[in-house]
Amino acid sequence: MTNIPSHNRRFVLKTRPAELPSNENFSIERLPVFPPTDGNLLVRILCVALSPWQNQRLKDFKNYTKPFEIGELIDCDVIGQIISGEAGDFCPGKLVTGRLGWQEIASASPADLQLVSNDFEETLWLTALSSPGLTAYCAMDLFGRPMPGQTLAVTSAAGSVGSFAIQLGVIAGMRVIGIAGTKEKCDIVRDELGAHACLNYKDPLFSEKLASACPGGIDLFFDTLGGEIADTVFDNLAKYATVLIVGRTNSNNSGTPHLDYVNMRQLWAKEARIHCFSRYSYPERWAFAREKMMTLCRDVKIKEIKTIVHGFENTPTALRDMLSGKALGKTIVKYGESER
Ligand SMILES: NC(=O)c1ccc[n+]([C@@H]2O[C@H](COP(=O)([O-])OP(=O)(O)OC[C@H]3O[C@@H](n4cnc5c(N)ncnc54)[C@H](OP(=O)(O)O)[C@@H]3O)[C@@H](O)[C@H]2O)c1
Structure with missing residues (x-):
């Protein structure tokens, strides 16, 4: 397993876009990474999923979601690999999914993560099964x-x-x-x-x-x-x-x-x-729906379509491209490969 990196880079909101977001609406923060404490885990983020609700939350209008604050990390579902810390089945090397946002390294509680089984292609955990x-x-x-x-x-x-x-x-x-x-x-x-x-x-x-x-x-x-x-x-x-x-x-x-x-x-x-x-509004239906979608994926009755973009720096442009119709299916930005 890799050593713990000394720094994390993360995108935070700098200014609100009027319509579609662009690079100028975000800034990159560079923060030191500390070993995990209080039962938390350090996760290296491998890929992030982009969604239109991110643009919704960049703006400030009356809605059911809370706008991002200026300076707040941009939230989203990710797949990551645990690099430090251990709790039950969660240990270094394991792949997890969770809401960890546009950053390279995250500290997270196991309660906020879900283990990714390797029965399915990794990206399905951000598409059909998410x-x-x-x-x-x-x-x-x-x-x-x-x-x-x-x-x-x-x-x-x-x-x-x-x-x-x-x-x-x-x-x-x-x-x-x-x-x-x-x-x-x-x-x-x-x-x-x-x-x-x-x-x-x-x-x-x-x-x-x-x-x-x-x-x-x-x-x-x-x-x-x-x-x-x-x-x-x-x-x-x-x-x-x-x-x-x-x-x-x-x-x-x-x-x-x-x-x-x-x-x-x-x-x-x-x-x-x-x-x-x-x-x-339907958290109690989530596990049932995931089981059904797993069966459909296993039986090859349903497929994902996706656009893969490479590189942390390209995340804001990938969001803009997705929102303006340039991407096909789910846009996933790859920040790195998993290590065995
Ligand atoms: N209710 C819920 O619980 C829930 C959960 C997830 C997502 N959502 C919502 O569902 C919607 C779809 O989400 P998604 O993740 O699947 O996004 P998506 O449809 O993959 O991406 C957005 C697509 O919208 C189209 N588009 C953008 N601006 C447009 C415009 N002005 N006129 C017509 N088409 C436009 C583009 O496709 P074209 O090339 O076809 O224009 C673009 O690719 C979003 O509004 C999202 O917030 C709701």
Whole structure:
């Protein structure tokens, strides 16, 4: 096992972005690393998972999440390797996952970590078996109630959460329509994830194409975006449709996060039901959802799509690229390789 490094580098918030974040919004702090005390463990971070909620928390607006403070470490799920300290099954060399943030070395309590079993590819612990897969599973299971033959529409269909919602809909026997921002993404959603169709919302004929892709209307809308694209989907809802609100990437990324849906009339006209979903409200469902996703991964019924970026310094740019639609699936930034 490696010696304990003398210093840790970590990204903290310097200024709040107006819309998308860039390098200038963050500063790198260099802090000494001390041997672990009080039963804590030292973890070397190998890869970090980027998510739109990080941009949401960089800004300060009324929301269910707490904004990062200026000077606060940017939080996120990571995979790391224990380099010092021991507690039960947690010992040097073991891989763990937890919310340790954009830093190279973390001191963490075993209670905040989970051991990563090597039955699965490492990155699955940040995708299918973590927030993206479990959010899609819980939202669909608890509120989507997918039925064979129904039509499902999913925004950010080649995104981290959306790609799992697409696959869960296909497994349930639904007619699945993806919506994404490039032709390449649409091809992957259709050809690799099994959607019946995937439409590019930047296509000037998007509205017409969506209407002809779902002649019987959309029974279930898994919305990660809000805004104008969701308004177009509302024009195509079936009677008594369900709208599952899972994310607000569109308004989060804008300078006006308080503005969102406009086309409320169609919700009323179709007597649609809206379910707002936050995974934080269902901790008791987490283990069940993870077991189900593990089985789907083992049986190769579900797959992850991801973009890997290398280097600690590139984390802010990778976040910006992900938010602006340049990445496919989950963006994971690799800070190092595990040591045997
Ligand atoms: N409710 C919960 O418990 C929960 C849990 C996890 C995540 N979420 C939320 O779910 C959403 C998706 O998260 P994720 O991690 O899966 O992110 P993601 O979809 O992988 O990444 C964001 C994607 O959004 C699209 N996008 C960005 N700005 C857009 C705009 N203005 N208009 C249209 N599309 C835009 C881009 O894809 P295109 O190329 O398609 O434009 C981009 O790749 C986020 O809002 C996140 O906060 C909620």
